[in-house]
Amino acid sequence: MRIGQQSHTQMVNHCVYFQKNCVNIVIMLTKQLLIVSHAPSPNTLELLEAVRSGAQHSDIEGIDVIVRTPFDATVDDVLDANAIILGTTENLGYMSGALKDFFDRIYYPCLEHTRGLPYCCYIRAGHDGTGTKRAIDTIVTGLRWRAVQEPLVCRGTYEDRFVEECRELGMAMAAGLESGIF
Numbered sequence: 001m002r003i004g005q006q007s008h009t010q011m012v013n014h015c016v017y018f019q020k021n022c023v024n025i026v027i028m029l030t031k032q033l034l035i036v037s038h039a040p041s042p043n044t045l046e047l048l049e050a051v052r053s054g055a056q057h058s059d060i061e062g063i064d065v066i067v068r069t070p071f072d073a074t075v076d077d078v079l080d081a082n083a084i085i086l087g088t089t090e091n092l093g094y095m096s097g098a099l100k101d102f103f104d105r106i107y108y109p110c111l112e113h114t115r116g117l118p119y120c121c122y123i124r125a126g127h128d129g130t131g132t133k134r135a136i137d138t139i140v141t142g143l144r145w146r147a148v149q150e151p152l153v154c155r156g157t158y159e160d161r162f163v164e165e166c167r168e169l170g171m172a173m174a175a176g177l178e179s180g181i182f
């Protein structure tokens, strides 16, 4: 068996080509994009679906998109992730209790193992969003995760443009992972 003419970077990036008996076998090395989102209403479900569909854009290859509610997401989900998208509503000036529960459960088990994890977040806020943005920033600063996009705050009366913005957020995260930017 001979490994073909790929550079090392090309090989470890997405595909490894093996040549055996004149047959090329391509093994895809997928990366995992984890979406942890609290979506308690039809609007927030629509935003989550937009993030997911952007991340699963047909032009993007080699990315496994895993969607979890904050209550279902586990430490292993985070340890296995190559990048993470956090989604929450703003409730009483803070992130949802569901997302806070996620952080409470994964913080110490992940602290020494996920430094530099690329992340971004989107927030659905009826009025404001500032408190949630600050709260998430405080926790991920402690975890030393790496913000690779500005937080997206879908603020005020629900608008159709939020859907497109969420789709773009998901697509940008997946495309960044695919290309190895992160």
Ligand SMILES: Cc1cc2nc3c(=O)[nH]c(=O)nc-3n(C[C@H](O)[C@H](O)[C@H](O)COP(=O)(O)O)c2cc1C
Pocket (backbone or CB within 6 Å): 041, 042, 043, 044, 089, 090, 091, 092, 093, 094, 124, 125, 126, 127, 128, 129, 158
């Ligand atoms: C109990 C409760 C508290 C809320 N607190 C805030 C808040 O502090 N700031 C804010 O911007 N929106 C607040 N909202 C509005 C929610 O963020 C918003 O309703 C939620 O994101 C769902 O969006 P949707 O109404 O478009 O489905 C609150 C909603 C509820 C039910």
